[in-house]
Amino acid sequence: MGRTRKRSTLANRAIVASAALILGGGGLVAVNTYASAGEGWSWSGQENEQTQTKNAGAEISTIDCPEVANDIREVPDQARPEVDGELAKMDSQITDAYKQFADQKEEIERDPQLAQNAILNPLKDKRTASIERISIAIGRSGQPPQGLDSLAQCSLRGDDNADNQGDQNGDQNNDDGQNDGQDGGQDGDQNGGQDDNQGDDQGNDDGQGDDQGNGGGQAGNGPEAADFVDIQSVQPNVQQPQQRRGGSRGSFATECGTNENGKFNPDNVIVAPGVSNGAHHMHDYVGNQANDAFASDDDLANGDTTCQNQGDKSTYYWPVLRLQNGQNENDADADGGGKDQNVGEIQTPSEVTLNFVGNPVSKVTAMPRFLRIITGDAKAFVNGDANANASWSCTGFEDRQLKDKYPICPEGSQVVRSFKFQSCWDGQNTDSANHRTHVAFADENGNCGNGFQAIPQLVQRIVYDVPPGPGFAVDSFPEQLHKPITDHGDFINVFDENLMNKVVNCINNGQKCQ
Numbered sequence: 001m002g003r004t005r006k007r008s009t010l011a012n013r014a015i016v017a018s019a020a021l022i023l024g025g026g027g028l029v030a031v032n033t034y035a036s037a038g039e040g041w042s043w044s045g046q047e048n049e050q051t052q053t054k055n056a057g058a059e060i061s062t063i064d065c066p067e068v069a070n071d072i073r074e075v076p077d078q079a080r081p082e083v084d085g086e087l088a089k090m091d092s093q094i095t096d097a098y099k100q101f102a103d104q105k106e107e108i109e110r111d112p113q114l115a116q117n118a119i120l121n122p123l124k125d126k127r128t129a130s131i132e133r134i135s136i137a138i139g140r141s142g143q144p145p146q147g148l149d150s151l152a153q154c155s156l157r158g159d160d161n162a163d164n165q166g167d168q169n170g171d172q173n174n175d176d177g178q179n180d181g182q183d184g185g186q187d188g189d190q191n192g193g194q195d196d197n198q199g200d201d202q203g204n205d206d207g208q209g210d211d212q213g214n215g216g217g218q219a220g221n222g223p224e225a226a227d228f229v230d231i232q233s234v235q236p237n238v239q240q241p242q243q244r245r246g247g248s249r250g251s252f253a254t255e256c257g258t259n260e261n262g263k264f265n266p267d268n269v270i271v272a273p274g275v276s277n278g279a280h281h282m283h284d285y286v287g288n289q290a291n292d293a294f295a296s297d298d299d300l301a302n303g304d305t306t307c308q309n310q311g312d313k314s315t316y317y318w319p320v321l322r323l324q325n326g327q328n329e330n331d332a333d334a335d336g337g338g339k340d341q342n343v344g345e346i347q348t349p350s351e352v353t354l355n356f357v358g359n360p361v362s363k364v365t366a367m368p369r370f371l372r373i374i375t376g377d378a379k380a381f382v383n384g385d386a387n388a389n390a391s392w393s394c395t396g397f398e399d400r401q402l403k404d405k406y407p408i409c410p411e412g413s414q415v416v417r418s419f420k421f422q423s424c425w426d427g428q429n430t431d432s433a434n435h436r437t438h439v440a441f442a443d444e445n446g447n448c449g450n451g452f453q454a455i456p457q458l459v460q461r462i463v464y465d466v467p468p469g470p471g472f473a474v475d476s477f478p479e480q481l482h483k484p485i486t487d488h489g490d491f492i493n494v495f496d497e498n499l500m501n502k503v504v505n506c507i508n509n510g511q512k513c514q
Helices: 010-019 077-103 105-110 112-139 162-167 297-302 497-508
Strands: 021-024 027-030 040-046 049-055 060-064 155-158 228-230 251-254 283-287 315-319 321-323 351-357 372-376 391-394 406-408 415-420 457-464 472-474 488-492
Touching: 060 077, 060 105, 060 112, 077 105, 077 112, 105 112, 112 155, 251 497, 315 457, 351 497, 372 415, 391 406, 406 415, 457 488
Parallel strands: 228 406
Antiparallel strands: 021 027, 040 049, 040 155, 060 155, 251 351, 283 315, 315 488, 321 472, 351 457, 372 488, 391 415, 415 457
16 A cells, blocks of 8 residues: 555544444444344354354354464474464465355354354364364474364354443453553453444445444444443553662653554564465554565565664554545555455554653563564454453543543544553563563563563554544454454564663663653
């Protein structure tokens, strides 16, 4: 894509504010609601046996597959390209199955056996073959993983939090919401999600997505009315660890712009290197301009950067945020965009701040060059909240953070996305098989676990000027239904040695530098 979207115009603000939902009496009222709130079914296949479970007030809305990557702990270097390729292929298999499900949803509701025969069984066969190839690849030069075949079976499930609609303004404290993501911060039932039966026609009078089978959102697969909450109804919930003697109180800010030049792609070089459209959703990029699926460390080291300090060639990327205003983007017919049910007008942030901060109980050590960190979970809606870590809020209300809701901000306030990245490193690896275990979060007091050492913590804040009300969503894998809990950020450290030393010294000496 070559176009950068400007911040929303007054006309767009009027379109979205009038077409979506209205706020009244402290709650959300849908202008148009789903025509039927009847009973739905969910299916969970065990081998070839179908289990049907009646869910009152719920409708099947997505495909739920176990995350195979989380159970792969060791991958020999020789096997990594093949393993990463197969994992990316499994994501594509789910995407294709979800599209088939969405196209046949009405038929499936009439004939439950169709889901098993036409979607779940073929998907299981494909996943079984990919898992076998992964095990063979790892086994050629290491110990093959055990038990992965049990993860082949997927199920259909509902976005079935209908019973909790009256509680959508409650349980927002999320266990303080800002403890660096150690517990995912969810008080609600992640497997329940939000009610699929509201918000089906959020301003889509132009016919985009109204009848595409899943309700809600311009693409027909979310977001829903229940994915939003009035920030003014949320109680302050942010707590910070107490600073102690021996801690590192400084900070270093790097200014890399807001992606004004419009660098977007649906790749993810960390989790799916060498695979085009490995993310199945579009990313914003700031910093390194060489980042795509095929970028090597050398490519990143030699790439241009949007950062003012040219010693920082790091890459910072995250899913784009789109305005659900009925306007098509240039990627409406492209991978990662409309082909993956990510539609609407991409919003350029009004502000992006990238700060590296210290540890409340210890000094920090330098990050290794090309360290890769993913924070949050792009599949948290079906995976559960264990790795969910993005926070949502509004300017003027940032002592109130949300993880499983988008905020409705009052007039004059802007939407804020925040990411606190892992701040403990194992001292050896720049990546790991599941892209998580080489880094970790500090505990609630700021201590790193055994064998881990404190590193500068990236704190990323992205601000958007969007219309008040529930008219926006982040890009996601199609089956994740644009849920706010799936938000995530990616970072590859490409600081040069001198600048990284400056960062460490600045933080450890209690200074504020840039």
